[in-house]
Amino acid sequence: MMKPLDPRLLRLSRTARGSVVASAATGLVRTLATIGIAWGIATAVTLGVDAVRDGRVPAATSPTLALLAAAFVVRAVAAWATDDLAARAGATVKSELRATVLARAAERGPSWLAARSSAGFATTLGPGLDALDAYFGRYVPQLALTAVATPVLLVAIGVADMTSALVIVLAMPVIPVFMVLIGLATQALQRKQADALARLGSAFTEAVEGLATLKVFGRARRQVGRIGSVTDEYRRGTIGVLRLSFVSGFALELAASLSVALVAVSIGVRLVDGSMGLGAAMFVLVLAPEAFAPIRQVGADFHAAQDGVEASGAVLDVLDERTAVATARPDAVPAPAAAELVLDGLTVRRPDLVIGPVDLRATPGTVVALAGPSGSGKSSLIAAIRGVLDHDGTVVVPGPAGASRAERTTWADQRPRLVRGTVAENIAMHAEPDDAAVRRALREAGLGVEPGLPVGSGGAGLSGGQAQRVAVARALYRARRVRTPLVLLDEPTSALDAEAERTVVRAVRALADDGSVVVVASHRPAVLAAADVRVDVLPGGAVTVTTRQGVRA
Structure with missing residues (x-):
């Protein structure tokens, strides 16, 4: 059963905690204003009856009407403040959660991300968390209002008429019972709907990413039917959720209406026999629906907020603190000074393969080549050296004391991972490009393009070989600018011709x-021939280390 308010959300977001407190405060103001309105209406009606009976307008009429108008204004302002604060809180919490989950994903590294659907992950962070608007804009304020208003209104009604308060207390549990039953029916349906949204996002993202390949093979139009079927599934699920929401809303309204009717009948009987005054009767009749309204409305808003509840639940599972501590990356931890690269029993365990152990010592000035067929585990060893993949054994990266492994390392992936911008911006990566250093890096990488050449997302506008050389130039630029003692290059020449x-x-x-x-x-033979030390990763995961002189280490 879904919790009314996930405590992890309050733990991780200070804004979420502030939103609950602010909603409770404005809810209290709205409740007091509602009591003032009920008192004003009851008093005004009583004064009107007295005016008809006595033939003159009582002197208290004008102050009563003024106070009644003021109570309406206060209630309206409090309602506006609640909506405004809730909207601001929803936007801020979404921003906080997105920033936190992206930072946590970066901490856990590519191996953690590789185990998840990137499209589904993006859908959860994007449209999924956008559903928190209803959660914070409607559900959380209403939940806070219910917690504050219901007991205050019951006390006010009890002061005026204890019998009516007792009837309301006995009738009110019917609504939470309906809410629990409806919630049980909604939970599975809403989770299924959240999964359908993730599938829709994945299908669309995958189709866009592979559109060029699909067009080459004449399969692009087939994706229309695939996306259409997933969209229809999501549409049918949405209609089902709406149908259940309307039915549940009717059930809650019926329960609340019958409960208010019990109070009205009781008051009517006592008015007839003269055991209850007109003022008290009007006061209780105005407040009785208000006593049921918050708990009835929180049930209706719960349905509107279910998409946000599901999305925030998925994100909060990612942000679970215990998991985060257990999977913290070692590449960000400051390390003692070291003069050389040391791999002592380095072993990487994949589900299909155990790679290693690798024992190696490489002094500055050494080129180490990791050789082996595709899929043998070369990239896994590089990820372990970087500190972003779990491994057995010890890795010591050269560098000064206090510097983290990431600060000591320059890395170029086998995929260029270029972003929209210029060549120079892709090489400098978020820093102001140094034109002379950028040109030198391009020259050393053998790429004769201008630094100001525009590049599209994913390297659009460049050939595969050009994009790969931009990635190599980026590594050369960082290695020389930051003077990193360790440079890791993953298949830097796989898309290049012999001259390049x-x-x-x-x-x-x-x-x-x-x-x-x-x-x-x-x-590639040319790269392996230039190495001082060669590490051969065999298909079964075994590793041999050979120096240029032919002595095995």
């Missing part, structure tokens, strides 16, 4: 000559 490959190999050798340890994953 020789240029990159010369740049790798120059980096090593400048004092860096360079580790290159490759199966």
